Amino acid sequence: MGTIYYLSATIFQQPVAEISHVVGRKPAFLLVLTFAAAGTVIAGTANSIAVLLAGRAFQGFANAGSVLSAIILTDLVPIQDRAIWLATQNARMLFFMNLPLLVISAIGLAFLLGFDRPELGIRKSLKSVDWIGIGIFIPSALSFLSPFVMAPTLFPWISVQALVPLASGVIGLATLAVHQRFFARRPMFRPEIFSKHVTVSAILGLTVCGICLNILLFHLVLFWEGVRGYSKMETSVAVLPETVSIPIAALVCGLVMRRTNRIREAVSVGWPLAVLSLGLLWFMDDNTPLPWLVIVNCGVGLAAGILMAALNVSLLAATKRELNGHAIAMGLQARSAGMCLGIAIGTTVFSYTMNQRLRQVGGEMNSEEILRMIEEIKRDPNCRKAIIDALRVLWVICCALSGIVGLYNCVCKFPLLRDPSAEGPGTERVAANGPEKRANSSTVASQDSKV
Template sequence: MTSPTAESIDKQNGEPAGDTIEVPSNEETSDPPKGRDRTFHTKIIIFVILSLVSLAHAFDATCICVALPTIASELDATVSESLGLATSFLLTTTIAQPVYSELSHAIGKKIGYLISVSIFLAGTIVCGVARSSLVLLVGRTIQGLGAAGPQALSAMILTDLFPIRQRALFLSLLNISWALGTVTGPILGGYFTQCENAGWRWIFWINVPLLSTSFMGAWLLLGYHKPQGRLNHRLRRIDWVGIILFGFSGVALLLPLSWGGSKYPWKSAKVISPVVLSAIGFIALAVYETFYAKHPMFRPSVFSNRSTCLQFVNITIHGVLMWMALYYMSVFYLGVKDYSPLKTGVWALPATLTVAPIAAFAGWLVAMIGTYHWYIYSGWALMILAFGLLKAVDENMSTGIVLFFTFVLGVGMGLLIPAMTFGVQATTSNEDSGHAIATVFVLRSAGQCLGVAVGLAVFSSRLQVELGKLGYNDDAAQHMMKSMRQSLRTGGPEDWAVIHAVVTALGVVWITGCAMASVAGVLTIAIKCPRLPEDDQGPPLVSQATRSLIQVDEERLSPPGNADIPLANLGTRCCHSRSHQPA
């Protein structure tokens, strides 16, 4: 006998019909209850498990900024190789995140998470034992491939566990664990670098217990089961064309930005050609995802709201400015103030340590009252002010004043981290929420990678000009960046001229940051910031009628000959018959 569909039940209850799926009877289902039915204590433990990898990820990305001159000197790395140690991790993380999001629907979130943490751990061990710059570069690349998984899947798992306001709070707390990694990274990186009994390799070994603990906890507690059906059928549903286009376009954009002005002239065909290819690749990606992809990696519906798209742009800019500030304030302390790596990490605290508590406080307030627009406006205003103030910094300025400027910068960055995430949540439907948050993490990582590359391009180009005025050849800038504390310091009167050249080059970096923050501030004016709905008023993950009886969407979810898939396994692929439409 043919059962009535969820669509007919929805109509009988006055509910709009939506995409439907079928759930087997209780007798046929042995899967655990849905994430939101778990005990609160279990949810907290799962959150801590996710936070450990977030902490390790941020630590790994930031500790290298103060250790890079020492590593480059010990391993005799060129400037491009030493830059690659920083950008390879961020680049592979950015490109691999959408891949994990797609693969999780074929192999399951739990398996995807465990595989990614294992790869992250393997790359960390390779870095710890590296004896050459090439091996270290390979290890950093493997690390990035592994770190991308938890970055993407953590947001999707939290979306499954919590309703929207609790989700916003815990996403903020996840951001805080990431911010704590940015605080401890420069300090411990500096300490290990100059400690005779440790060495820079300990910046990698310290992550091993964190990653191992997260792996074991996820293996024991994450309740996702492997999706039903044949693996080859599920793999065919992955947007492989979108993955290839995104990866190609990302690499083609970031590499020439790293090369321009340092390895090759900006007018060189080796710089211009990849940028043109990148633009073509991103246009092709947008066209393919919108009109041709059956199961798009980047859902067009996520980008259908103007405010959401503008938030995505600003999130990318925010990532650029955070990493630009972090890396090039380190250049100021190492190259201008001649501080040790440890002291450099300590003096970075006013910016890094401010981010976590400000983000926590702002996230808690937004979760309580539901409004967040003032945090976005205030955050960008402070970012513009801070970068403008940093332009006035020179070699003679009191370090206390510089610390105040970086404190202002840290407050602005902290306000924006949760506020823009809430903005994306509020302007996307529940159906697209998991994909939207995953996109936030992808764009933030892309911004971080761009921040290092763009900062280097601006800094090195200007530094070469300034050193040229002093009679140095073009290799002088490369030598300085390779060993910032020792290069071009002869003890003679020309030292101050060289230091002033570094300050001038950094000034161009700060002006660039101020201009980018100003663009984001202008874009904010056009963004609508609807209030977050109450958890008990928000749309259910699946409507009550759909819970009663659900029919399989053969096209999207089930393999041929196997239509019965437990609802607990569908994760964020569940479609909702009632979606919250953004204002």
């Protein structure tokens, strides 16, 4: 149920963001809210699994609203304040209530958000959209990511059902890269975003954040229920150290970056903290004291919040002002793709390791069977030991990925938060001084032109 949501969100985020660059934020956002409302109604009234999956797919498409929210913030907010606003946006997602808020959001957008009407008109502007690129990207991304979210639950990795879509997706994405580089008049994926080490490292870092977060949140449930014997309600409380500390850390990180005008320090703190916290997860078992578990899991959440705030802002600071919308959309796309990969990596590695341990005592099961049989597993010490060993392999993988990409991040040269070369001449001065100074500067400019 969760995989179809992440798959749909990953595939459609970039096309929706690209359309918003052409037709304007308001029409694109209202379209997204319509899909979100439709998905909520379909899922809520579903009487079969197929209809329920269709509703979740609609809601995944509507997840592009988070991209548009971030793009609108980059349009309206000076760069030194964007990390704070982006972190606040993420915190509000904790209280998302679906349909009532969708209606309120649609009304608010209709009356409060201005319409950045294209100069050429919507019809002519739509012709400039890279429809060929979108047409290549959607089926290629779907083909490439489908095996990751379906194997090995529905079919094994070494099978026609997995390898053929994977190979087709790779060929399609390679074709997309050639099209974007040599043939697209207005590329959906702007080459300038991939031309610097700092932006490439930020995109890789956000991808790894998505991988590790999904591995953690999907499999910590198995730890708390299968190893510690918690109920579902107790497990919901047990994962709060991650879910609450992430937005808080992102908000504090944004405030610190705004005050210091620097990004490097946040990255230099975030990655070592991530590696340390993920490494300490190795020691979690059925006898670990609860305060220690809370501290370690808070460390993981704090590291994720710091890194997502710092890496998103580094993408904006390292690109030109007119490309900030494309940059933030690419960052969110990378994190969403990482979440899909996290499902695949976590499920495959956990199931394989779990079965290796269970075969030693004459058993075998996959992660879905473990969830269905969680009550029996609680009473079997062999199964609990197998879960702990399988989870430790996942923690090692997350720790290694964070260490490798974190090292690449830390050796890159990060720009200052308020860098005239990134924002364009005079932008920071106007943004910092506010509307009154902007009016004064405009008056001076007009006087200079007269002279």
